[in-house]
Amino acid sequence: MNKNLQDHFVELLETHQNIVHKVCRIYTRDKAAHDDLFQEVTIQLWKAYPKFRGDSKFSTWMYRVALNTAITLYRKEKRQGRKVDIEFVQGGLYAKPYDNTNDQQMAKLYESIDQLNDIDKALVLLYLENKNYSEISETLGISEVNARVKMNRVKTKLKSIINP
Amino acid sequence: MDELDQFKGNWEAQSDQFPQLSKTDISNILKRKSTSLVKWILIFGIIEFALWSVFSFAFNNQSTESLSEASSIKTFSTILEILSFAVLIYFIVQFYINYKRISVIDSTKALMLKILKTRKTVKLYIIINIALLFSGTIGMLFMMVNYDPVLITDIRELQLKNSSGSFYTQLIGITFLVLVIISILILLIYWLTYGTLLRRLKTNYKLLQDIEEENTTG
Numbered sequence: 423m424n425k426n427l428q429d430h431f432v433e434l435l436e437t438h439q440n441i442v443h444k445v446c447r448i449y450t451r452d453k454a455a456h457d458d459l460f461q462e463v464t465i466q467l468w469k470a471y472p473k474f475r476g477d478s479k480f481s482t483w484m485y486r487v488a489l490n491t492a493i494t495l496y497r498k499e500k501r502q503g504r505k506v507d508i509e510f511v512q513g514g515l516y517a518k519p520y521d522n523t524n525d526q527q528m529a530k531l532y533e534s535i536d537q538l539n540d541i542d543k544a545l546v547l548l549y550l551e552n553k554n555y556s557e558i559s560e561t562l563g564i565s566e567v568n569a570r571v572k573m574n575r576v577k578t579k580l581k582s583i584i585n586p
Numbered sequence: 587m588d589e590l591d592q593f594k595g596n597w598e599a600q601s602d603q604f605p606q607l608s609k610t611d612i613s614n615i616l617k618r619k620s621t622s623l624v625k626w627i628l629i630f631g632i633i634e635f636a637l638w639s640v641f642s643f644a645f646n647n648q649s650t651e652s653l654s655e656a657s658s659i660k661t662f663s664t665i666l667e668i669l670s671f672a673v674l675i676y677f678i679v680q681f682y683i684n685y686k687r688i689s690v691i692d693s694t695k696a697l698m699l700k701i702l703k704t705r706k707t708v709k710l711y712i713i714i715n716i717a718l719l720f721s722g723t724i725g726m727l728f729m730m731v732n733y734d735p736v737l738i739t740d741i742r743e744l745q746l747k748n749s750s751g752s753f754y755t756q757l758i759g760i761t762f763l764v765l766v767i768i769s770i771l772i773l774l775i776y777w778l779t780y781g782t783l784l785r786r787l788k789t790n791y792k793l794l795q796d797i798e799e800e801n802t803t804g
Contacts, residue, residue, distance in 0.1 A: 432612045439612075443604040464612065465620040470690050483691065490690050490697050493790050495622035497783070528600060531593045540786075541793040544694070549590060550597045563695025564797050572797045577588050584589050 431471050435464065438481050442467075445488040448535060448547050449496075463491045485548065486561050493540045534583040542576045549573060623787065624688055624701060630779055631681055631708045638715050639674050659729045666722045673718070677711040698791040705784065712772065720765055727761060 435442075442463050443456075450456045467487050474483055535546055541562070548558045558573070559566040607615075684704040690697065730737050744750040 428613070428616065432609045432616075435612050436607065436609055439607055440601045440604050444601075447600075447604075460607075461615050461618055462620060462622060464615045465618060466622065466690050468616050469620070473689075473691065486693075487690050490692070490694055491622070493694055494697050494701065494787055495624060495690070497621065497623055497626070497786075527593065528596050531589075531596070539793055540790050541797070546590065550594055552594070560693060562794065563693030563697075564794060568797050571800075577590055581589050 427472065428468075431468060434480055435467065438484055441481055441484045442488050444551070445485070445492050445547065447532075448543050449492040449540070451536065459492060459496055462496055463488045466491045466495065482557065485551070485553070489544050489547070489561060493544060530584060534580050537583055538576065538579070542572075542579070545569070545573050545576050546580070623783065624685075626783055627701060627704055628685055630783070631685070631704070634708055634712065635674065635678055635681070638712065658733050659726075662725065662729050666718070666726075670715075670718060673711070673714055677707060677714075680707045681711075695791070695794045698787055698794070701787060702784075702791065705780065716769065716772065719768070723761060723765065727757065731757075 442460055445463065446456045446459045450459055467484065470487055474480070535543060538546065544562060545558065548561060553561075555566045555569050555573075559569040562569065564572070681704065684700065684707050688697065688700045688704065692700065731741065732738075741750055741753065744753050
């Protein structure tokens with residue numbers, strides 16, 4: 423793939439990398455797994471990039487590829503503990519929300535989300551990202567009505583986990 | 587306002603905590619190789635096609651070599667070879683078409699369906715090959731017992747000694763045993779490879795299916 427295309431892709435990903443971080447944050451429990459999933463999502467995004475026509479926003483397209491990688495393509499059980507060497511600045515990501523967080527609310531939310539299954543996690547992520555039901559249904563491949571009904575059930579489930 | 591809505595503000599604010607990767611970091615990641623499920627499906631699929639092709643051709647050649655000159659047996663063996671080859675070509679084409687259709691930009695459910703379909707193609711190929719192996723072996727035995735002049739002479743001698751019954755029992759017994767052992771080995775290999783590889787995908791696919799069903803029935 424040509425250099426210009428790569429430069430363009432790298433620039434776009436650098437700008438929108440938080441989307442990938444958020445997906446990784448929802449689907450992993452530690453920094454090593456986060457790094458690993460981040461790498462796989464980046465590779466999948468790059469492989470799919472030549473087919474990106476700009477019909478949808480780059481960010482919308484990224485959610486789809488990142489979620490598909492996390493839910494379908496990523497082989498979590500084989501990846502845990504694999505050595506990775508992305509240099510995360512100060513390791514802040516996992517030091518704060520995963521361990522001694524100052525934000526109890528966020529910690530509790532993450533703890534609760536962690537107990538959900540992969541599909542429910544995707545629904546929560548897209549909801550927190552303010553995606554409308556039409557976009558959620560398109561991303562996951564379920565009907566809009568079913569996405570709405572399921573989302574309400576997930577909210578109830580989360581509520582009972584947070585306030586048992 | 588529910589719990590999740592209350593968290594929306596915090597959720598957005600956490601973006602500041604994510605360590606930011608530089609262009610160089612991202613470029614370095616692009617040099618790495620993917621180890622996604624689809625890649626493993628492709629690798630396993632190719633290995634299976636290769637192994638089965640070698641196995642079925644080796645089996646057919648060995649059978650032909652050990653045969654006498656009986657033309658009906660040779661014709662039967664040639665038909666088996668052509669059939670195996672046609673099956674191989676058809677399934678390789680199908681596997682390749684299915685694999686190329688897998689796209690990470692599909693909806694999650696469509697992506698899962700396509701992966702499962704690719705896997706199904708290889709599975710069907712193996713099932714047909716096992717069926718060919720069973721029917722081919724049994725057919726070949728029947729042809730040899732009836733048309734191989736050397737074997738016919740041997741059987742006649744055994745019949746004179748009144749021990750042809752145990753000969754048939756042994757022949758059928760050993761053939762059956764070999765076929766059963768091969769089948770168990772294949773199932774074991776499947777369980778060790780695809781069983782672990784596809785477990786998570788199947789679970790998630792079922793979860794998506796349940797969302798549709800729950801709402802239809804409930």
